[in-house]
Amino acid sequence: MSQNRVALVTGAGRGIGAGIARRLASDGLDLALVDLTEEALSDTASAVEASGRRVVRIGADVSDRDSILAAADRALDELGRLDVMVNNAGVALVGPVTEVKPEDLERLWRINVNGVLWGIQAAAAAFRKQIDRGDERVVRKIINASSIAGHDGFPMLGPYSATKFAVRALTQAAARELADEQITVNAYCPGVVGTDMWVEIDQAFADLTGAAVGETYDKFVGGIALGRAQTPEDVAAFVSYLASTDSDYMTGQAGLIDGGLVFR
Numbered sequence: 565m566s567q568n569r570v571a572l573v574t575g576a577g578r579g580i581g582a583g584i585a586r587r588l589a590s591d592g593l594d595l596a597l598v599d600l601t602e603e604a605l606s607d608t609a610s611a612v613e614a615s616g617r618r619v620v621r622i623g624a625d626v627s628d629r630d631s632i633l634a635a636a637d638r639a640l641d642e643l644g645r646l647d648v649m650v651n652n653a654g655v656a657l658v659g660p661v662t663e664v665k666p667e668d669l670e671r672l673w674r675i676n677v678n679g680v681l682w683g684i685q686a687a688a689a690a691f692r693k694q695i696d697r698g699d700e701r702v703v704r705k706i707i708n709a710s711s712i713a714g715h716d717g718f719p720m721l722g723p724y725s726a727t728k729f730a731v732r733a734l735t736q737a738a739a740r741e742l743a744d745e746q747i748t749v750n751a752y753c754p755g756v757v758g759t760d761m762w763v764e765i766d767q768a769f770a771d772l773t774g775a776a777v778g779e780t781y782d783k784f785v786g787g788i789a790l791g792r793a794q795t796p797e798d799v800a801a802f803v804s805y806l807a808s809t810d811s812d813y814m815t816g817q818a819g820l821i822d823g824g825l826v827f828r
């Protein structure tokens with residue numbers, strides 16, 4: 565059985581999740597990777613293997629409770645333990661609050677909120693199995709994706725903001741509920757990351773408001789105190805801390821890692 569710590573990262577196929585998986589592998593963790601399809605995980609899995617770490621690829625939809633519970637079980641079975649669950653997978657939705665369609669809201673909520681909630685349940689269940697079988701008593705960690713939009717309601721991003729506020733609420737409540745089992749629950753709140761998601765958000769603003777392509781992205785980046793958009797690696801460095809034993813005493817927090825865009 566592996567003595568390496570093990571993390572499961574959802575939405576690890578691209579963007580921030582891929583950055584987190586690569587970083588945790590270089591930190592020495594073995595990785596279970598989840599995305600909608602196994603194929604989507606090829607590049608990330610290769611990078612993890614190149615770091616000399618073991619990897620399990622799992623095609624699963626985080627909004628499907630049974631699938632994500634099974635994914636955490638597979639990580640435990642195939643990698644021997646599970647120490648860290650990163651509930652990273654998410655989708656964006658752009659549009660005015662007054663015009664959001666029920667089916668779009670439903671999908672957004674199922675992935676961004678229900679997906680995190682099922683991820684918390686899956687992690688807690690896997691962590692409890694290890695405690696029940698007498699594994700070493702260590703602090704185990706749940707790390708959830710919130711956003712700057714989880715601290716502030718941006719125009720055209722109202723429903724998305726609502727899901728990210730909800731992630732902070734779940735993070736706080738679960739942190740209190742699970743603390744006596746030595747499980748910490750924290751969130752990370754990125755700002756403007758140059759990923760495909762931001763390309764899609766920028767394009768949606770252009771389609772809906774008549775803004776030029778790139779204008780919305782540039783406007784957001786213009787508000788960043790440190791003067792540049794962030795990279796998945798910037799986010800992953802903070803998640804690395806949240807996943808490490810250095811953060812064992814921290815729980816219930818939702819840390820902004822945004823270059824100074826939202827101050828709380």
Ligand code: ADP
Binds near residue numbers: 574578
């Ligand atoms: P970000 O900027 O947050 O990294 P991306 O859209 O670039 O956003 O990446 C999000 C990742 O999450 C993608 O790889 C996507 O396939 C994955 N993802 C989206 N929805 C789900 C879902 N329901 N289940 C699992 N993975 C998902």
